[in-house]
Amino acid sequence: MIIGSAIIHGVREIGKHKFRSFLSMIGIILGVAALVAMVGVVEGMMAGFRKTFETTGGIERLSIDEVEPPTHQEAIAHLSPKRTLADYYALQQSVPIARRIAAGKDMNWINMRSQNGRTWGRAIGTTPEIAEIDDYSVISGGRFISDWDVQQKSRVVVLSHRQASRLFGDPKDAVGETISLRGIVFNVIGVQENDETGQWMRQRQAFLPISTAIHYFADAEDITINRLAVQARDMRDIPELTDLIERTLLITHKGVEDFAVESRLEQLEEFKKLENSFIFSLGGVAAITLLVGGIGIANVMLASISERIREIGIRKAVGARGTDIFVQFVAEALVISVIGGFLGVIASVGLVELLRDLMPTDKGGQVALSARAMAWGFIFSVVVGFLAGIFPALKAARLPVIDALRYE
Amino acid sequence: MALIELDSICKHYRMGNETVKALDGVSLEIDQGAYSAVLGPSGSGKSTMMHLLGFMDFPTSGSMIFDGDNVSELSSSKRAWYRANRLGFVFQTFNLLPRLSVLENVRLPLDYARKTRNSDQRAKDALERVGMGHRVSHRPGQLSGGERQRVAIARALVNDPKLILADEPTGNLDTKNVERVMELFDRLVDEGQTLILVTHDLEVAQHARSIILVRDGKLVGTEEGGRE
Numbered sequence: 001m002i003i004g005s006a007i008i009h010g011v012r013e014i015g016k017h018k019f020r021s022f023l024s025m026i027g028i029i030l031g032v033a034a035l036v037a038m039v040g041v042v043e044g045m046m047a048g049f050r051k052t053f054e055t056t057g058g059i060e061r062l063s064i065d066e067v068e069p070p071t072h073q074e075a076i077a078h079l080s081p082k083r084t085l086a087d088y089y090a091l092q093q094s095v096p097i098a099r100r101i102a103a104g105k106d107m108n109w110i111n112m113r114s115q116n117g118r119t120w121g122r123a124i125g126t127t128p129e130i131a132e133i134d135d136y137s138v139i140s141g142g143r144f145i146s147d148w149d150v151q152q153k154s155r156v157v158v159l160s161h162r163q164a165s166r167l168f169g170d171p172k173d174a175v176g177e178t179i180s181l182r183g184i185v186f187n188v189i190g191v192q193e194n195d196e197t198g199q200w201m202r203q204r205q206a207f208l209p210i211s212t213a214i215h216y217f218a219d220a221e222d223i224t225i226n227r228l229a230v231q232a233r234d235m236r237d238i239p240e241l242t243d244l245i246e247r248t249l250l251i252t253h254k255g256v257e258d259f260a261v262e263s264r265l266e267q268l269e270e271f272k273k274l275e276n277s278f279i280f281s282l283g284g285v286a287a288i289t290l291l292v293g294g295i296g297i298a299n300v301m302l303a304s305i306s307e308r309i310r311e312i313g314i315r316k317a318v319g320a321r322g323t324d325i326f327v328q329f330v331a332e333a334l335v336i337s338v339i340g341g342f343l344g345v346i347a348s349v350g351l352v353e354l355l356r357d358l359m360p361t362d363k364g365g366q367v368a369l370s371a372r373a374m375a376w377g378f379i380f381s382v383v384v385g386f387l388a389g390i391f392p393a394l395k396a397a398r399l400p401v402i403d404a405l406r407y408e
Numbered sequence: 409m410a411l412i413e414l415d416s417i418c419k420h421y422r423m424g425n426e427t428v429k430a431l432d433g434v435s436l437e438i439d440q441g442a443y444s445a446v447l448g449p450s451g452s453g454k455s456t457m458m459h460l461l462g463f464m465d466f467p468t469s470g471s472m473i474f475d476g477d478n479v480s481e482l483s484s485s486k487r488a489w490y491r492a493n494r495l496g497f498v499f500q501t502f503n504l505l506p507r508l509s510v511l512e513n514v515r516l517p518l519d520y521a522r523k524t525r526n527s528d529q530r531a532k533d534a535l536e537r538v539g540m541g542h543r544v545s546h547r548p549g550q551l552s553g554g555e556r557q558r559v560a561i562a563r564a565l566v567n568d569p570k571l572i573l574a575d576e577p578t579g580n581l582d583t584k585n586v587e588r589v590m591e592l593f594d595r596l597v598d599e600g601q602t603l604i605l606v607t608h609d610l611e612v613a614q615h616a617r618s619i620i621l622v623r624d625g626k627l628v629g630t631e632e633g634g635r636e
Contacts, residue, residue: 319492319520321485
């Protein structure tokens with residue numbers, strides 16, 4: 001009952017000092033809005049990163065990178081053919097527990113011509129698995145590179161959506177047509193789906209069988225590949241898989257340790273560290289804003305109390321205990337912070353909308369309005385208001401009744 | 409039977425290096441149903457006496473019995489309980505809360521005594537007793553001085569107190585309203601209310617049935633009779 005009437009009086013008291021109360025709320029409003037927007041930006045960014053991570057093989061992906069051989073192997077380093085298609089075939093034979101094995105070779109930019117058009121593209125030699133690991137799909141009517149294509153060094157190409165429309169107008173018309181790459185005729189067997197993530201690079205890639213790419217476009221004598229990836233069936237297989245890959249490749253590389261099997265665990269760790277540092281730094285800013293908001297409320301409460309010393313005296317004279325006075329003033333601070341928190345949540349919606357328009361979307365990031373962040377922002381603001389109310393309310397509760405009553 | 413017994417009550421304050429003896433060995437009995445006036449010039453200690461009798465302060469030494477209980481050393485929340493449940497106050501400056509309606513002002517002691525049952529009705533009854541039943545929803549600022557003091561008296565009455573303390577209750581009123589307030593006090597005492605007036609105005613003091621004279625923190629005499 002005392003708490004109920006304290007809240008009613010709190011609302012009335014704030015109604016009497018609308019402007020002053022609003023000023024004291026601004027800190028809280030900004031704090032909540034900053035908190036929600038910060039969480040929205042970080043979550044959106046991290047969701048974008050996660051999506052990219054997933055579409056490029058996820059955590060189960062191991063990549064075999066080229067590294068400098070250790071110094072004691074300098075003398076025999078030349079014996080190793082480095083990473084070649086032989087590695088790819090060897091792994092396929094000896095690592096049955098792998099889910100997918102893929103090889104790739106990035107070629108230079110190539111001039112592409114059809115009967116009616118021309119464009120530029122990045123030619124990429126691949127094996128069939130790339131389509132699954134990197135999540136490329138082909139529009140209906142066409143197909144991706146097959147094992148047969150790789151074995152036969154077929155002159156076939158899978159164009160990007162953008163390239164197909166440049167060369168043939170309607171991408172659907174491209175399948176079955178021929179194009180010329182540096183004067184060599186290729187059959188178009190498929191066109192990639194239009195890429196929703198809209199990445200610049202993905203819109204300009206054309207896939208050829210890796211054997212074909214090496215045969216026609218690599219420098220003479222160059223049989224190396226520059227992408228070799230293995231996808232595990234399960235994260236738990238990674239240690240065993242790593243071991244198997246290393247043993248297999250040591251044979252094909254003639255004992256030279258010029259490769260390294262990299263898992264993406266470290267990358268994921270890095271990413272989590274990044275996420276945490278974002279949350280701590282931006283969260284710190286939001287927390288400081290809320291703290292400043294709390295100080296604002298405490299200030300207004302102190303002002304309000306020194307204006308109302310006589311009222312406190314009267315209330316005590318007719319029987320209010322220190323606790324009653326304490327509850328009254330804490331309730332008033334709470335009412336301010338609840339209203340402030342509520343307005344802050346509303347403001348955060350606007351702020352997030354604004355940020356959504358300002359942030360670039362091609363990185364896959366989307367500023368998200370998080371209901372959880374809004375709830376936390378609101379709860380924090382109420383806690384801050386409560387804490388800010390305690391000290392002034394204690395001061396009021398401890399006023400001696402005679403002094404308060406005599407106060408003019 | 410005595411409602412209040414004071415036995416060699418002292419109240420000393422320290423002001424810098426000096427000790428001010430606001431009350432110095434006061435012994436006094438006030439009976440149930442008494443109508444007493446504490447009379448003395450300003451600085452005589454009558455305000456201190458009023459604070460002690462009103463449970464707003466505590467004595468430095470001596471004992472105070474209220475309604476059979478020793479109340480010399482009470483915690484501040486216990487004193488608040490007495491103020492809410494056993495006492496009524498009437499002040500010179502009325503001391504109504506301007507933001508609250510007349511009814512809410514009168515109800516305040518009941519709220520703090522946690523006596524919420526029928527509290528609105530009890531507050532209205534108290535306002536009827538002082539002839540202010542027609543003003544329940546007004547704000548104090550909309551009332552005249554005399555009306556405000558009657559509302560304050562209703563607030564003092566609302567919890568059926570054992571004792572009403574009136575501190576210079578007529579100090580801010582004109583003659584006509586002084587008469588009305590004093591008549592109201594007379595009627596309350598006739599109905600059995602114990603009442604103590606604190607004043608420096610002899611004319612007002614003479615309404616009481618006994619006068620307690622205070623000077624320099626000491627009781628210098630009691631006088632029975634007054635106006636009777």
